[in-house]
Amino acid sequence: GQQVMQIPQYQHVQEGEDFTTYCNSSTTLSNIQWYKQRPGGHPVFLIQLVKSGEVKKQKRLTFQFGEAKKNSSLHITATQTTDVGTYFCAGRGGTSYGKLTFGQGTILTVHP
Amino acid sequence: DVKVTQSSRYLVKRTGEKVFLECVQDMDHENMFWYRQDPGLGLRLIYFSYDVKMKEKGDIPEGYSVSREKKERFSLILESASTNQTSMYLCAGSSEGGYQGNQPQHFGDGTRLSIL
Numbered sequence: 001g002q003q004v005m006q007i008p009q010y011q012h013v014q015e016g017e018d019f020t021t022y023c024n025s026s027t028t029l030s031n032i033q034w035y036k037q038r039p040g041g042h043p044v045f046l047i048q049l050v051k052s053g054e055v056k057k058q059k060r061l062t063f064q065f066g067e068a069k070k071n072s073s074l075h076i077t078a079t080q081t082t083d084v085g086t087y088f089c090a091g092r093g094g095t096s097y098g099k100l101t102f103g104q105g106t107i108l109t110v111h112p
Numbered sequence: 113d114v115k116v117t118q119s120s121r122y123l124v125k126r127t128g129e130k131v132f133l134e135c136v137q138d139m140d141h142e143n144m145f146w147y148r149q150d151p152g153l154g155l156r157l158i159y160f161s162y163d164v165k166m167k168e169k170g171d172i173p174e175g176y177s178v179s180r181e182k183k184e185r186f187s188l189i190l191e192s193a194s195t196n197q198t199s200m201y202l203c204a205g206s207s208e209g210g211y212q213g214n215q216p217q218h219f220g221d222g223t224r225l226s227i228l
Contacts, residue, residue, distance in 0.1 A: 001171065009152060033216060042202060043155070045216035088154060092214075099145075099170070100217065102155040 002027050004091045006103030014111050019076040021106035023089035030092050032065055032072045033100065037086040079110045116205050118220035126228050131190040133223050135203030143206045144186035145217065146170075146178060148199040155202065161186055193227045200224050 003026040013019050023032065031050040035043040047056055049065035049072060056063045062075045072089055086107045090100035119134035137144065143162050147155040147170075157170030159178040167178050175197060179187040186205075190197055201224075204217040 006154070031214060042219040042221050043217075045218070048214070048216065050214075090155075090217075099157060099160055099168075101157070101171075102147075104152060104154040 002091065002093050002101045004089060004101045004103045006089055006106060008106055009104060010107050010109070012109045012111065013079050015081060016078050019079050019083070019108055021074050021087050021089075021108075023072045023091070023103050025070045025091045025101075027070070027093060029069050032069075032092070033090045034063060034072075034074055035088045035090060035102075037088065037105070039085060041085075043088060076108075079108070081110050081112055084108060084110050116203055116218050116220040118201075118203050118223050120223050121221060122224050122226075124226045124228060125190075125193050127194060129190075129193045129227075131193050131225070131227075133188040133190075133201055133203075133225070135186045135188070135205075135220055136184050137186075137203075137205040137218075138184065139205065139207055142183060143217075144180065145204040145206075146176075146186065146188045147202045147204065148172070149202055149222070150199050158188065195227050198225060198227045 006023045033048045034046040036046055037043045047063050052069050053067045054065040060077045064073045086105045088105045089103045092100055116137045125131050145160040146158045149155050156172050158176050159170050161167045161180040164183050177189045200222050202222045203220045206215045206217045
């Protein structure tokens with residue numbers, strides 16, 4: 001079945017440094033979503049990418065969807081302590097009733 | 113916005129017990145999902161439902177069943193709990209049902225289940 005691999009599993013940065021997490025799917029995706037889970041919280045939707053090569057920005061966060069629609073990345077510029085949490089990508093195949101396949105997540109720690 | 117409520121934040125049960133986890137959301141005609149979350153494995157889909165009395169197996173359905181008698185309620189059932197089912201269980205809903213389902217998923221706060 002569809003698999004979504006996400007790296008790295010952990011990332012420790014100093015406040016102000018940049019951060020990137022990457023997702024790769026074993027199959028072509030119809031779209032990909034990104035979620036953030038704060039410590040002790042539940043995943044919260046950040047954004048959805050649909051088009052090949054799409055790039056979207058939310059303030060310091062930049063999301064990209066690969067040309068082949070099999071990979072995606074999230075880049076955070078100048079991290080802040082509020083960015084701490086686990087970031088998940090979640091891909092949807094073509095015929096799924098809204099079913100998502102989640103990556104393993106990247107746990108981001110930001111040291112002040 | 114969709115609100116998803118899980119009945120318990122923490123639950124402790126014994127091996128062999130039948131366990132019910134309840135989830136309610138406040139929208140009609142919704143997709144609903146049950147995941148388990150384990151360190152290093154992300155969220156893994158157990159079962160999902162796109163309509164009343166409809167259910168589909170996810171990636172790890174073994175040892176679980178579900179019930180959706182009403183649109184707003186989706187129950188996860190551990191038929192005979194085992195220690196390897198100790199985990200965080202997350203329920204989610206999305207506001208668009210049907211085949212395409214492009215809407216984001218909204219999660220409940222989770223139930224941390226321990227099987228002793």
